[in-house]
Amino acid sequence: MSDKKTEIIVALDHKKLDDALALVDQLGGLIDWYKIGSVLFTQEGPDAVRKVKERGKKIFLDLKFHDIPNTVAGAVEQCVSLGVDMFTLHSSGGSKMISGAVETAERIAKQKGVTAPKAIAVTVLTSFSQADIETDFGISAHPEEIVKKLVGVVTASNGKGVVASPHELAMIRKEFGHDLIVITPGVRPAWSGSGDQQRIMTPAQASQLGADFIVIGRPIIAADDPVIATQKILDEISEVIHG
Numbered sequence: 001m002s003d004k005k006t007e008i009i010v011a012l013d014h015k016k017l018d019d020a021l022a023l024v025d026q027l028g029g030l031i032d033w034y035k036i037g038s039v040l041f042t043q044e045g046p047d048a049v050r051k052v053k054e055r056g057k058k059i060f061l062d063l064k065f066h067d068i069p070n071t072v073a074g075a076v077e078q079c080v081s082l083g084v085d086m087f088t089l090h091s092s093g094g095s096k097m098i099s100g101a102v103e104t105a106e107r108i109a110k111q112k113g114v115t116a117p118k119a120i121a122v123t124v125l126t127s128f129s130q131a132d133i134e135t136d137f138g139i140s141a142h143p144e145e146i147v148k149k150l151v152g153v154v155t156a157s158n159g160k161g162v163v164a165s166p167h168e169l170a171m172i173r174k175e176f177g178h179d180l181i182v183i184t185p186g187v188r189p190a191w192s193g194s195g196d197q198q199r200i201m202t203p204a205q206a207s208q209l210g211a212d213f214i215v216i217g218r219p220i221i222a223a224d225d226p227v228i229a230t231q232k233i234l235d236e237i238s239e240v241i242h243g
Helices: 017-030 038-044 047-053 069-082 095-112 130-137 143-156 166-176 203-209 226-238
Strands: 007-011 033-037 058-065 086-090 118-122 161-163 181-184 213-216
Touching: 007 226, 017 038, 017 047, 017 226, 033 038, 033 047, 038 047, 038 058, 047 058, 047 069, 058 069, 069 086, 069 095, 086 095, 095 118, 095 143, 118 143, 118 181, 130 143, 143 161, 143 166, 166 181, 166 203, 203 213, 203 226
Parallel strands: 007 033, 007 213, 033 058, 058 086, 086 118, 118 161, 161 181, 181 213
Antiparallel strands: none
């Protein structure tokens, strides 16, 4: 067991930067971490990162890099320059891609005298069910088996953490311990719908199982009152000592 508290990363799943920044300002000191993904970044570019960082917040840049090692290393160098705190890449990119990204982050950060962003590897997307995996890829293995293999690649490549469904949390903690950062999307409060996520849990359940971070998007950004919604989720996880 660990006595660490689970933190919320709010997903800025907006199409316009002004809307995203309005939410950051509205939530104020309630939230430290924000996820910038492909929609906002493609629309607004690096300025999205800069503007949120100017507000003293931490950035989880979720662009899921997946390319040849040299290309990913170039993208990681830009992450360091932007002041990103964590970034994602696909674990299926393999050990050379992952280890190269980690090495680049640490080397460029040292040159600049800043803290290196953490490389977080995506395992199996939470939108995939076992039936989807079998139909699309012809793989009959349970998602947990696939995740275990991918996390093994990540840890062997010096990756700092993984993104995984809350349903794989118990296995990851049992097999890989508590030093590995685990970020879980697919988390929905009981009062919220599941959206297009398949393998979901509540914030309290994910926290109990050992999530370091839970990513919350629509239950907060689409709420009638995002502050009230955020506080409800914070209250839900505040008393949980996670696994």
